Amino acid sequence: MPITRRLALTAALAALPGGALAATQSFDAFLDGVRRDARAAGVSQATLQRALSGLRPIDRVLELDRRQPEFTQTWEQYRDARLSQARIEGGRRAYVENRATLEAVQDRFKVTPRVVVAIWGLETNYGGFTGNFNVIQSLATLAWDGRRSAYFRNELIAALKILDGGHVSADRMRGSWAGAMGHPQFMPSNFDRLAVDLDGDGRRDIWDSRADALGSIANYLARSGWREDQLWGREVALPAGFDPDEARRDNTKPLREWARRGVRRSDGAPLPALDLPTAILLPGGASGQAFAIYPNFNVIRRYNPSNFYALAVGLLSDRVA
Structure with a gap:
């Protein structure tokens, strides 16, 4: 200069x-x-x-x-920008094209492949821009x-x-x-702790090896406590008179308790009567969408500590597989 x-x-x-x-x-x-x-x-x-x-x-x-721009997006703006039809269709193609690798990732790390694909999609548009x-x-x-x-x-x-x-x-x-x-957008210190050599060539290459990149995302989630037998959460319908002050990430109750209080699936069907720790989120306020979130939601937040981000990952994962 x-x-x-x-x-x-x-x-x-x-x-x-x-x-x-x-x-x-x-x-x-x-x-x-x-x-x-x-x-x-x-x-x-x-x-x-x-x-x-x-x-x-x-x-x-x-x-x-x-x-760095200081701006506030509403949940609806954030959601619509990241869950475009193009991103969903790209995720479906990426899932099919990398199915064998994703199955190997799941076997090794016990992490749901569609969530790995969703994080890949939000971080770098499936490797389109790293x-x-x-x-x-x-x-x-x-x-x-x-x-x-x-x-x-x-x-x-x-x-x-x-x-x-x-x-x-x-x-x-x-x-x-x-x-x-790279594809997962790891900082170097995270690379040191969490990147893996899934293709076995002796290098942890998150730039040019999709196996290493997807395996590294899965390893990040696995090390953060991912439970393969659980969902991340789901959209729900709240009963009339629901107190929005109860919608906090730290206000967890067994899922069966929320069901007893009248919370239902978004299509009106009953929630499963499980003891799964669950919180309710209202990302767009009391008049917007409502979500029941489970422990895996907080694992996604370890990747990026934003409720909006974790919700977008969860919703995209539901659509790509």
Whole structure:
């Protein structure tokens, strides 16, 4: 980046809401520190040479980080944007095309395949767009900037370890501006803990191996407590006079208790008389859709801690299979 442009960027960022640019050292000095930390973490000198040589901060990444849009979508807007007919049909094709892999994933991880496909669909449109930023460069930029430097420095070291392990080349390690990678959009630290080598080639390749990518999503859910014998939840119809203050994720009762109170399936049929811990959600308010959510709903939230996201995953999973 030309020095005049870099100075202009620094001045512009300092004027943005949220505080001045907090990087207190040159980018080169910062990279020297990263090299020391990475070597101490076991990353080879050859990997550091390949990954960090000639690296410069990305002004667009800093701009995106500082100017993340603050907007509120209603449940209906969020739902309709993510449950388009095109996404549903794409999910059905993806399910059929990857059936053998999904069956292998289910055998190993005991996770419902259609939920794996739904997360894949929401994260990257079934691999259609996995991000085009150089992950090392993006993470280095964010770690150098002082707003969340400790978090992104740890992610940068984790990303360098992935390169050092030979799982992907530096050129192919691309993702979102914030460092989320591959089909599952894992951060590097999640890759380290949760990515798997399902195709058995010795690499955990969530960029180009669908087996590894889908297996990694399933492993994430399995490690978070997924129960294969349970649903995520279902849409329900509430009885007249239902108190909307009872519709909270932390207000769980046995499903049979909600049924006793008059909650029914959305088509009016009775709910099963089970002891399954259940809560009621009203994502669009008292006059909108109502959902009974089960423990697997909270497992989906471990992937993305948003009720809207988990509901969209659940509903998409119901439609793709």
